[in-house]
Amino acid sequence: MHDENDPSRLTEDEKKLFEDLMPEDLDEILDSGVNRRHFLKLVTLAGGGMLAAQSAVAEQLLTKPLSSSPTELSSATIENGVTVSLKVNGTTQKLVVDSRMTLLDTLRERLELTGSKKGCDHGQCGACTVLVNGQRVLSCLTLAASCEGKRVQTVEGLAQGTTLHPMQAAFLKHDGFQCGFCTPGQLCSAVALIEEAKNGHASYVTEAIRKQPAPVQLSNEEIRERMSGNICRCGAYPNIVAAIQEVHSGKPVEQTFNFSA
Amino acid sequence: MRPFTYTRAKDPTAAVNQLSGNPNAKFLAGGTNLLDLMKEDVERPNELVDISELGLRDIKAIANGPQKGGISIGGLGKNTDAANHALIRQHYPLLAQAILAGASGQIRNMATNGGNLLQRTRCPYFYEVSMPCNKREPGTGCGALEGINRTHAIFGWTEKCVAVYPSDMAIALAALDAVVSVRNASGQERTIPFADFHRLPGDKPEQDTNLAHGELITAIELPKNNFAATSYYLKVRDRASYAFALVSVAAALEIVDNKIVQARIAMGGVAHKPWRALKAEQLLVGKEATDANFKLAADAEMAGAKPLDHNRFKVELGNRSIVLALQMAMNGGKA
Numbered sequence A: 001m002h003d004e005n006d007p008s009r010l011t012e013d014e015k016k017l018f019e020d021l022m023p024e025d026l027d028e029i030l031d032s033g034v035n036r037r038h039f040l041k042l043v044t045l046a047g048g049g050m051l052a053a054q055s056a057v058a059e060q061l062l063t064k065p066l067s068s069s070p071t072e073l074s075s076a077t078i079e080n081g082v083t084v085s086l087k088v089n090g091t092t093q094k095l096v097v098d099s100r101m102t103l104l105d106t107l108r109e110r111l112e113l114t115g116s117k118k119g120c121d122h123g124q125c126g127a128c129t130v131l132v133n134g135q136r137v138l139s140c141l142t143l144a145a146s147c148e149g150k151r152v153q154t155v156e157g158l159a160q161g162t163t164l165h166p167m168q169a170a171f172l173k174h175d176g177f178q179c180g181f182c183t184p185g186q187l188c189s190a191v192a193l194i195e196e197a198k199n200g201h202a203s204y205v206t207e208a209i210r211k212q213p214a215p216v217q218l219s220n221e222e223i224r225e226r227m228s229g230n231i232c233r234c235g236a237y238p239n240i241v242a243a244i245q246e247v248h249s250g251k252p253v254e255q256t257f258n259f260s261a
Numbered sequence B: 001m002r003p004f005t006y007t008r009a010k011d012p013t014a015a016v017n018q019l020s021g022n023p024n025a026k027f028l029a030g031g032t033n034l035l036d037l038m039k040e041d042v043e044r045p046n047e048l049v050d051i052s053e054l055g056l057r058d059i060k061a062i063a064n065g066p067q068k069g070g071i072s073i074g075g076l077g078k079n080t081d082a083a084n085h086a087l088i089r090q091h092y093p094l095l096a097q098a099i100l101a102g103a104s105g106q107i108r109n110m111a112t113n114g115g116n117l118l119q120r121t122r123c124p125y126f127y128e129v130s131m132p133c134n135k136r137e138p139g140t141g142c143g144a145l146e147g148i149n150r151t152h153a154i155f156g157w158t159e160k161c162v163a164v165y166p167s168d169m170a171i172a173l174a175a176l177d178a179v180v181s182v183r184n185a186s187g188q189e190r191t192i193p194f195a196d197f198h199r200l201p202g203d204k205p206e207q208d209t210n211l212a213h214g215e216l217i218t219a220i221e222l223p224k225n226n227f228a229a230t231s232y233y234l235k236v237r238d239r240a241s242y243a244f245a246l247v248s249v250a251a252a253l254e255i256v257d258n259k260i261v262q263a264r265i266a267m268g269g270v271a272h273k274p275w276r277a278l279k280a281e282q283l284l285v286g287k288e289a290t291d292a293n294f295k296l297a298a299d300a301e302m303a304g305a306k307p308l309d310h311n312r313f314k315v316e317l318g319n320r321s322i323v324l325a326l327q328m329a330m331n332g333g334k335a
């Protein structure tokens, strides 16, 4: 039996996956336990799409958390536990969290809302963007403990049942994503941006900064500046801008691509 | 991240008291700098006192006292709210532009005005705990002095530290002669003129500011001025957006009868604190606002620069940035 919590050992599933993918490196990994972390990182990073599609084992592995994390933890097992009650996508959640736990980890690991993504974990990519009390923030730099009494909306909370949020529909129409990793953060940011423009918020490229705040019609340049906190490594930017422009202006924006027949 | 206890302060007095009892405790405001540094193991507080729900967010005109006619900005207000407040956009557009030049929409929604001033350097050696750094661990040396110092200081540095101070907002506040109000554990308030708030490295680069442990920034006050129509914040960076400044310039002029009666120029990305370009300012006062005079002023200021191995380009860049920022200011702050 393997011990799931021994960080140096590969599980049987992991060995199998590894053998499928990189047989020539297996011995080295088994010999030096330290590499397990790198291996897991590699698998998770490459993970979501490509590997999972290739191997049924990988799929299983990637869809279940890598370490065991029971959803309900008692305060006794949690270091410096803090009780926090917050409303996530309309449902009130009362949790005891380790004081170090970020909102991002809480959403993903405790509430199983894995839409918000962990990219950089340091505020630099925007993949973890969610709305707190209606404003876009980075959940990787927010302590869950500091969210007492707050409303959190994640990408999972944008659609109404099976009806997509207009921004989601526009992203689909304009092909605003490739791998989709940054998309939940892009969507949350974009939804907030529309509100910010309505409320007359300025950006660094706004010319008439001294004018009293009033609803603004955004140029593509404005949209780009305002979305600059969301990085997309596939470079889907032109299509993201088109999608946001369509929702913001309320007028159809021409698609710049076609599906192949 | 290392373990710490977390408490939510109930009022400013309780917050200040709580901190003064523990030298290893820190205030948590927006968390955008502190949590980042804690994840990197650069900051290691064993207690966080959350001050984000204490109020102290108002932006209002000052009716009495030495700053009469100016405005007061709450220390715990968010950067977004300051940048978009009608009073600030109308009367202090330089400050609005500087805030909006910093970070991203998400971060400005989290970042507080007080926290912004206290953000720490982005020197990569400071961030990497395996490297020597006198700011992080006094006495270990400075990795950047002989290392890759492209983004580092050209003014005011010492052999102990060549880091630059990263805030954009603070550069505008320096140009606008802001005053920082702080409260200490005995409930006393004191005010610190902006020029005395941040420190040059000297022998103690670990000490970024002249704030004492446990002092809470309650407000930032701005005196009345006549710069609103002729000011501009120019930020030059490696990419068009969402990056720290290589060099930035906050420029503000007051023009009467075609003559400059007051000039304020502060630079970011060049020193350990916001760098007031006093030589350039002096040269401009009493002169006409012409490109030739702007160039004279820029030359005078940049003549004092002491570049390091990899940042010689900042001298020319700073020179041109001063001229361009002044031209933009004359253009009503438009690009």
Ligand SMILES: Cc1cc2nc3c(=O)[nH]c(=O)nc-3n(C[C@H](O)[C@H](O)[C@H](O)COP(=O)(O)OP(=O)(O)OC[C@H]3O[C@@H](n4cnc5c(N)ncnc54)[C@H](O)[C@@H]3O)c2cc1C
Pocket: A122, A123, A124, B026, B027, B028, B029, B030, B031, B032, B033, B034, B035, B036, B075, B076, B101, B102, B103, B104, B107, B110, B111, B112, B113, B114, B115, B116, B117, B118, B119, B166, B167, B168, B169, B215, B216, B217, B218, B242, B243, B244, B245
């Ligand atoms: C990816 C990224 C890019 C960025 N880009 C820029 C940029 O281009 N330009 C720029 O200027 N900034 C930039 N920032 C920095 C950002 O503006 C600061 O992190 C933010 O302003 C800090 O405010 P905060 O409220 O989050 O502070 P916190 O992180 O909560 O606190 C910072 C420090 O201040 C102390 N503190 C906070 N409030 C008070 C108070 N009222 N009294 C006393 N002490 C207090 C805390 O104890 C802590 O030591 C960037 C940040 C990130 C993560």
Ligand code: SF4
Pocket: B121, B123, B124, B125, B126, B132, B133, B134, B135, B136, B141, B142, B143, B144, B145, B160, B161, B162, B163, B205
């Ligand atoms: S420049 Fe300052 S912050 Fe950077 S390594 Fe040297 S001492 Fe540390």
Ligand code: FES
Pocket: A117, A118, A119, A120, A121, A122, A123, A124, A125, A126, A127, A128, A129, A138, A139, A140, A141
């Ligand atoms: S994961 Fe939060 S900004 Fe990158």
Ligand code: FES
Pocket: A176, A177, A178, A179, A180, A181, A182, A183, A231, A232, A233, A234, A235, A236
């Ligand atoms: S769609 Fe792949 S990172 Fe943006």
